[in-house]
Amino acid sequence: MAGAADASGIARPLDDGAIAARTDAYFNRTRTIVERFGDREVTYALFLRRPVIAAFRLMTDWLEATMRARGLPGRIEPHCTEGDWVGAGEPLLYVTGSFAGLVQLETLMLQKLGPACVAAHNAYQMCAALPRVRFLAMEARHCAGFEMQELMAYAASVGSEAARREGALGFVGCANDATSHFYGAAAGFGTMPHALIGYAGSTLRAAEMFHECYPDTDLTVLSDYFGQEVTDTLAVCRRFPELAAAGRVAVRLDTHGGRFLEGLDPASSYAVIERHAPRAIRRYRSDAELRHLVGTGVSAAAIWRMREALDEAGFPAVRIVASSGFGVAKCRVMADADAPVDLVGTGSFIPDSWNETYATADIVAYDGEPRVKVGREFLLRRDQRNGQNIPRADSEKKTP
Template identity: 60%
Template sequence: MTAKDNNDLASVFNDWVSVKQPANADSVALRTDAYFDRTQQIVHHYGDKEVVYAVFLRRPVLSAPRLVLQWLDQIFEQEKIKATYYVAFPEGEWVGAGQPILYLKGSFEQLVVLETILLQKLGVCCVAACNAFQMAQALPEVDFIAMGARHCAGYEMQELVEYAAWVGTQAAQKKSGSKGFIGTAAASTATMFGLDAGMGTMPHALVGYAGSTVRAAEMFHEQFPDQILGVLVDYFGKEVTDGIAVCQRFPELADQGKISLRLDTHGGRFLEGLNRQTSYSLIMRHAPETLQRYCSEKELTHLTGTGVSAAAIWWMRERLNEAGFKKVKLIASSGFDVTKCRMIAEAKAPVDCIGTGSFIPSRWSETYATADIIAYNGQALVKQGREFLINFARQYVPGL
């Protein structure tokens, strides 16, 4: 697996976004909050005003406005809305808490009904992009696969967060050359990464169906002989035994680096051959400084606990090397958020690829974007406590 550079990613993403379906302007009134619809009727009756909206989040994020801007362009054109937007922080730039990412200027009557959908399309993207960026920064030499589709509330959410993985990757590559996310699990969004199909290994269900890990690998290879043989090895609780057995069954593929073993060990048990004490010993041998500082309970679990810990990755790598399979790659999955990635990095765990959906925010309240009107007919005015929005806006919006 290889990561594309910034220019490649930008090109293929532009191709992807150009074929997205246009917005359905007729559905806006049905999807927006009722009080915005009622406000539109009131303003229509009593007279319109030109307003300026400031759109922001309450926590630091990466700017990820591409999809919402595309939607605004479509709505403006279809509904003949006379409005302008100003982007304060271009895509991929760091945004401080409370700093508006974009401003909209135009008819209050026309813009008021857009707020609900506008905020839906911005907040989650910016937070997920920030998480994806931090994960890529923590493990710059590791490939990531966006596997959050199953955790999304429908395709629209999936599209938002996987676009965010793209933004976070762009930013990480620009800042430090990190590999970041190289693809997604579904074909519909994989195209933004220059792929024509989704990425992944196999589900546990296939191993159960096959009756053995080796047989599942054989079935996979028989049907997809040109693909990297990605095998899930934790189904029977024999990650080491079954992983080595797969390599022995396909020694040529192992020697060519065309086998990837995926660790997805359940958090209720240790990987085969490990316990708490042996896990501590592994980390003390490879990264003793990690355990010589204070670690929270969660950090210790990431290092030496059950499931896919740093110790589990080290253990699997050592056993494969001893068996002569040094070119076989390791994929890790199961709860890889920013914190876990940082602990894996601190322990220098030799992982080649991480499959994760944890760049999706775990605390949904963090994703809430807010839009406030900060001027009416050129006169600055905002609710008490949000005056700072006006000061920010003056450098971006003419006439304030």
């Protein structure tokens, strides 16, 4: 993972009024009570109830900046390394400091922790499922503002880096400049939207316009506007044969789920998979898996058919970019079908079930004395458990 959060992003501390307005009322009231009856040093344990990839740096950057701005002494102690697999209920980190100072920060800490860890886990699984495929993060349009976008881009970079350590190619960049630093890129990647093709009047003319304006940039052509993915892609390749032979042309498949790729239907989609990955079709499949394999939209059959058409026409160096709903499940089906995709553009690492992103913080010590609510004893550090019969966290019962 490259780069740090920009000062204008998540890591920027808020003033006291903004913090009070954005935190839960009972934390504000607790601060008032603690200030009247006497402050204590407390230790918080932060965790999630599901397995995740640890992605806490943006949160801890913000917390450190906020503690400095408020003059709060304290310490942040990660319980793992960023990018580690962390089991359900296992603490990600401990935060120690003034109860009066930290209690107002819990809401904001959790907002910046849980979604990032789940998105990082999703990105890791996607990259691990397709280790020889490069990914491009395209989450921005699906985010509720820039703070979410920054958090999701950061999370994808953490999950990608975890997969890279296991040999995957992972995410190589994103679709805009503001978050490209997370991937070590100087700028965002992308060539043309559907709107440019509509403006140009044809896929070929849009490609010509793009190349005239950006002659040194590789040409990735969006192929589905007119429902002629194969025909229009080959027309562009024949118009730019030198670029195609040099591997500087790619076709982006983004066929929507209401229709098949040009020339395919259910029967021919099955036939394509039978030709290239017969074992992928000869076992039980759920309805969703079958759609990813041989259904409408950007299926494994569609990718294989485009590869056939390019090779048959003499364009083996033209690359295939796939987009449209490439979450964890779809990536796994593509891996089963050995789909010949070179790059996947996706924002589907954004968590589907937002309730899975809910992080939790519990105080586990007051002035150094271990104390936590009943049922959360597993959050105590091992050296604090004193040999008690403590219920185990899920992470201690299972392997990844």
